[in-house]
Amino acid sequence: TEYPAAIGIDLGTSGVRAAALDRDGGQVAFAASAFATPHEICEPAAWWRGVEICLKILAAKVPLAQVRGLAVDGTSGTMLALDSDKQPVGEALLYNDPCPDASVVAAIDAAAPAASPARGTSTALGRAILLSRRRGVAHVVHQADWIAMRLGAGEPISDENNALKTGYDLSCESWPDWIERAGMARHLLPRVLRAGAKIGSVGRLARELGLPPSCLLFAGTTDGCASFLATGASKVGDGVTALGSTLVLKLASDRAVDAPQYGIYSHRVGDFWLVGGASNSGGAVIRQLIGDERLAELTARLDPARRTKLDYYPLLKPGERFPINDPHYPPRLAPRPADDAVFFQGILEGIAEIERLGFERLMALGAPALTSLRTVGGGARNPAWQEIRRNKLGVPFLEARSTEAAAGTAALVLRQENKH
Ligand code: ADP
Known part of the structure; x- marks a missing residue:
C-alpha cells in the first residue's frame, strides 16, 4: 500500500x-x-x-x-x-x-x-x-x-x-x-x-x-491558485493556459504585477507570484460558431502547418479586457471561408494569437518570459490546436500533472x- x-x-x-x-x-x-x-x-x-x-x-x-x-x-x-x-x-x-x-x-x-x-x-x-x-x-x-x-x-x-x-x-x-x-x-x-x-x-x-x-x-x-499548482507548474516562468469557455493565462512570476485596467492582479503562492489575465475570447466562441458535434470531424481536417492568415480576433460580442483593454473592441471573424475546417482553423489560430499576445502583455508589465507551458480545459484535447499554439509560442509544452x-x-x- x-x-x-x-x-x-x-x-x-x-x-x-x-x-x-x-x-x-x-x-x-x-x-x-x-x-x-x-x-x-x-x-x-x-x-x-x-x-x-x-x-x-x-x-x-x-x-x-x-x-x-x-x-x-x-x-x-x-x-x-x-x-x-x-x-x-x-x-x-x-x-x-x-x-x-x-x-x-x-x-x-x-x-x-x-x-x-x-x-x-x-x-x-x-x-x-x-x-x-x-x-x-x-x-x-x-x-x-x-x-x-x-x-x-x-x-x-x-x-x-x-x-x-x-x-x-x-x-x-x-x-x-x-x-x-x-x-x-x-x-x-x-x-x-x-x-x-x-x-x-x-x-x-x-x-x-x-x-x-x-x-x-x-x-x-x-x-x-490550486488549479495552477495541480498542473505541476512550480517555478518562475512556468505558465498554464486554460482553454475553457474563456481563455485564461497564468504565469509564475518573480514579482507582483498589478494592472487593473487589464484585470491583472497577483497572488503570492509559496515562493513566487501567480500572475494572471482572462480574455473574453475562448471556447465559448467555438461552441457558438462551430458547435460541439462537429469538432471531431473538423479537427481531423485541420492543417496546422499551413496558416490560414485569416487574422481573426474571435469574440462573441464587442469588448475585451486582456490582452487588449478596450470595452468596445470589435470581434474579427470575417471573411468566412467556404470550408468550415478552414474557418475553424482561423478561429483556433486567432485564439492562439491572443494567447501569445497575452504572455507578451504580462512580460511588458514586468512578468518574466514564459519558459514552459501546460494546458488545461476542454480545448487541451485538440492535438492540432496544440501544434498551432506550439508553433506560435515557441516554448516546451508539458503535460499537466493533474487538473484537480x-x-x-x-x-x-x-x-x-x-x-x-
Ligand atoms: P469551462 O470553462 O466551461 O469549464 P471546459 O474546460 O469544459 O469549459 O471547455 C469547454 C470548451 O472547450 C467549450 O467551449 C468547447 O467549445 C471547447 N472545446 C472542447 N473540445 C474542443 C476541441 N476538441 N477543440 C477545440 N475546442 C474544444
Missing part, C-alpha cells in the same frame, strides 16, 4: 473533492462528493458533509496514519457569516453573486485604492460587508476558512489568496484602514496567513475522520513540508 503524505480538500462549484498525494507528489487516492442539489453550494453544512464523505472515502482507500499535512481551497470570494459560537448565520454569499446593493459597491470604490482587487460589482468585500450586517454576526470568513476552522484551526484564520479580493493588503500584510471607510468592521475579518503557512495540529473532528494527531493543518488557497484543484492544494502542503 502507498501511504499518502498530504491531503488537499477542494470546495468547488459542483461539490467537494479530496486528493491524497505521496511524498513525491504522486496521487495515491482521490475522492469526490457532488452536491445533492445546486442550492447546496450556498449551504455551509453541505460543504462539511462533502468533506466528511471525501475523507471517509480516502480512509477506506488508503491508510491515513502517515498523513503529515492537510489544507483546504475554496471558490474565491464565497463568503459566510458566523456567530460567536462559530456557527453559520444563514447561507453563504457566492463567489459569482453580483453585489445587490449599489451603495456598497460605491462605498468600496470611493475608499479603495485604484488598483485594489476588491473593486468591481462582484466584489468579495461587498459580500463581506453585507454579511456583517446580519443579526448576531461575530465573524465574516471565506468558504475555505470555515472548513479549516472545523478541521482544527478553531479561530477564524484565512490565507492571502482567499483574502486578496476581500481587500487584504499584501505589502503591509494586514487588513488596510480603508476597509473601515468602505463599511467593513475589520475585527470581524479573519487573521490572515500566507498560503501554505502552518496553522497547527488538526482537531478532534479531523481525528475522528481518521487523520493522525500528528497531522498538521496549513493555510489553504483559492481554487484558481484538490491535488494542487495537497501539493501546496508538500511544498511546505519539504522546506522543513
